Structures are given as C-alpha cells and as structure tokens.
Amino acid sequence: MTDASTRRPTPRSRRLPGACLTLALLLLAPSSQADEALMTAVHAFLHEQARSQGEEVVIEVRPPSAHLPACEAPQPFLTHASRPVLGRVSVGVRCGAEGRQVRYLQAEVGVVGDYPVAARDIAPGTTITSELLERRRGDLSRLPSQAVLDPAAVLGQVARRSLPAGAPLQAHQFQARALVERGQKVAVEARGQSFRVTREGEALEAGGEGERVRVRFDNRELVTATVIGEARLAVDL
Known part of the structure; x- marks a missing residue:
C-alpha cells in the first residue's frame, strides 16, 4: 500500500484550510468561475465530512458537465449518508436559493x-x-x-x-465471545416496571452479549431471551 503522504501535489492541486492537511486534485479544469465556485463548495463539504477519519484527506472531484447551467448558491449533500466518506463518493448539490435544482458530482476521497x-x-x-x-x-x-x-x-x-x-x-x-453455551444452566430474569423475577433454565444454543438465545424451563416452556452476562439472560415483560 502506498502511503498517500508521499504524494506531491500536481500543479492543479489546491489546499483547503482545516485541522487536516487536504489535497484537492482537479481531474479537469473547471470551465467557468461558476464551476469553480461549485467545485470549491463540494471540496469544502467533503473535507468537513472526512477530516475526522485521518490526518490527511485527498479529494478528487470530477467537474460538472459543460452543458449544464451554472449552479447558484450550491448546497452539497451526501446521496448515501449512512456510508463512510471514503473511496468513490456521489455528492448531490442543490442549486438556487430554494434548492429546487439538483445535480450530482462524482468524487474520490482518500484518507491517510x-x-x-x-x-x-x-x-x-x-x-x-x-x-x-x-x-x-x-x-x-x-x-x-x-x-x-x-x-x-x-x-x-x-x-x-x-x-x-x-x-x-x-x-x-x-x-462476540460466547457468554452462554448450549446445554448450560442459565438464570433468566423477567423484568417489569416494578419487579424482577429470576428463573433457572437450559440454554438451547450458544450466544454472546446482546444476542438472543432460546431457553427451555423445567415445565418445557420455551422463551427467547437476551444474553446480558455470564450464564445470565433477560426477557422484558
């Protein structure tokens, strides 16, 4: 793996301010000042999203299509907010004062x-x-x-x-490390707002903390309980 800290900025590189060192590499030169403002907004947005992941952020953004109109007051957003801002990223941009126009740019984000x-x-x-x-x-x-x-x-x-x-x-x-083993005698807590009752049962499967395990009691009753400790489970009533 090549350490990105050894890379040298190209003549088109730009550095964005922030706690992390950021290299924003343009794949193609923007065709207008409006495109320049749009890409600057996207760079700054991605930097803010990715800077907590490492000390150096490398951002490459593809300029917008030349035939599209200028994007006024760009407001970038992530199209997949639940995914980490790493690798290939799609960035949506709302344009105009009311953000009714939306366009999408592709970017590559590397974090050292x-x-x-x-x-x-x-x-x-x-x-x-x-x-x-x-x-x-x-x-x-x-x-x-x-x-x-x-x-x-x-x-x-x-x-x-x-x-x-x-x-x-x-x-x-x-x-998760198994806290309950199959066939093991376990204590099962039944919990309510103002009471707690413990019964002994037999675990029918192994489970780690937070996992749900089936338990059989002496009367053949079956329940599914959550592992909360060594040989300890709980059910909420």
Missing part, C-alpha cells in the same frame, strides 16, 4: 490514517486482546469495505477464522 492489523498470526477461536493488534498507516480508502478502523470494536471478540499477521481486520471475521 491509522488502522489496526494482526500483530501476529491469530488462530480461529482466539479472543482478541490489545497485545494481538498493532497499528499501520495508509490510505483508508484502499482497505476492504468492512475494514475495522477502531481497534476497540474487536477487543474481547473471538476470531472466526485464521488471521495472518499484518492483514487488515474485517468486521465479518469476528463474533
């Missing part, structure tokens, strides 16, 4: 920052601790789509498969 990798080979079933992880630095947009960026997200979880040393971590490679 730290991310966790396996410090050594990790075997399946291993509980993840901080000693098993180390930090690497690079362009976060080049990582897999489910890459883990915050090591705290996997601490205490269990590896589903072998993880080679130095490999980026992905969310689907981990699962």
Whole structure:
C-alpha cells in the first residue's frame, strides 16, 4: 500500500484550510468561475465530512458537465449518508436559493490514517486482546469495505477464522465471545416496571452479549431471551 503522504501535489492541486492537511486534485479544469465556485463548495463539504477519519484527506472531484447551467448558491449533500466518506463518493448539490435544482458530482476521497492489523498470526477461536493488534498507516480508502478502523470494536471478540499477521481486520471475521453455551444452566430474569423475577433454565444454543438465545424451563416452556452476562439472560415483560 502506498502511503498517500508521499504524494506531491500536481500543479492543479489546491489546499483547503482545516485541522487536516487536504489535497484537492482537479481531474479537469473547471470551465467557468461558476464551476469553480461549485467545485470549491463540494471540496469544502467533503473535507468537513472526512477530516475526522485521518490526518490527511485527498479529494478528487470530477467537474460538472459543460452543458449544464451554472449552479447558484450550491448546497452539497451526501446521496448515501449512512456510508463512510471514503473511496468513490456521489455528492448531490442543490442549486438556487430554494434548492429546487439538483445535480450530482462524482468524487474520490482518500484518507491517510491509522488502522489496526494482526500483530501476529491469530488462530480461529482466539479472543482478541490489545497485545494481538498493532497499528499501520495508509490510505483508508484502499482497505476492504468492512475494514475495522477502531481497534476497540474487536477487543474481547473471538476470531472466526485464521488471521495472518499484518492483514487488515474485517468486521465479518469476528463474533462476540460466547457468554452462554448450549446445554448450560442459565438464570433468566423477567423484568417489569416494578419487579424482577429470576428463573433457572437450559440454554438451547450458544450466544454472546446482546444476542438472543432460546431457553427451555423445567415445565418445557420455551422463551427467547437476551444474553446480558455470564450464564445470565433477560426477557422484558
């Protein structure tokens, strides 16, 4: 992986102010001052959205189509707000005082920052601790789509498969550590607004914290309860 911090700005590069160093690379020169204002607004918007993810943000925006009219008072927005602002991004822009005209620009966003990798080979079933992880630095947009960026997200979880040393971590490679085992005697709390009753039952499947597990009581009654601790589950009434 090439560290984006070694890149040199092209003659068309522009630097945007902010806590992070930002390189805004234009793929094509804007055709007018109106296009220049539009692209500046999009650059600033993407910088604001992405700057918390790393120390350096590299933004490449494709200029608007030449046949479109000028966009007055541009108001950028993300077309997929739930997705991280990394890699290829579609940006919508409302134009005019009332924002009735909408156009879309394509951008490429790279963020140079730290991310966790396996410090050594990790075997399946291993509980993840901080000693098993180390930090690497690079362009976060080049990582897999489910890459883990915050090591705290996997601490205490269990590896589903072998993880080679130095490999980026992905969310689907981990699962919550089982606090309840299949066939184990468990305590099930039934909770209401002003009472709490505990019954003993048998777990019919394993589960980690927050997962829902079926439990059978001595009278053959079946309930589905949420794991809240070691051999402890809860149902809300």
